[in-house]
Amino acid sequence: MFPLIRLLFILLIxxxxxxxxxxxxxxxxxxxKLRQHWKQKGLSVDRDTFVRRGLKKYDGSIRRKLILLVYIIPLGAIALLVYVMNFM
Incomplete structure (x- = not known):
């Protein structure tokens, strides 16, 4: 059990x-991409304001949340492997 906990701790880091x-x-x-879009369109809004608003929208987007799969996929694979090796 201790090696598994140590593995998971190192893996989480x-x-x-x-x-x-x-x-x-x-x-x-x-x-x-936001800076490029601002430059191509020649918008009248200040560039920094445009980028800040775009990044605020990005923070709430699904793409940002999909990065959490970095945790879910490896830990899920290890959990599945432990289950299969021990209970099947």
Whole structure:
């Protein structure tokens, strides 16, 4: 039991690092796309305001929530593997 807990603890640390990196990368890509959109359309709104509003919408989007699959898929796979190996 102790090796499993140790494995899960290390895995959670690694997955947290991966989650933070993917989240920062996704946000940077979105920011870049918003700046490009502002430049192409030549909008009258201040660029920083436009980007801030776009990122606020992005924070509530489904795409942002899908990044949580970084936690769910590996932990679910391990849980399934433990169940199959022990109870089937």
């Amino acid at each position: 690694v997955l947290t690092v991966v989650y933070v990196l993917v989240s920062l990368y996704s946000r940077a890509v979105r920011r870049s």
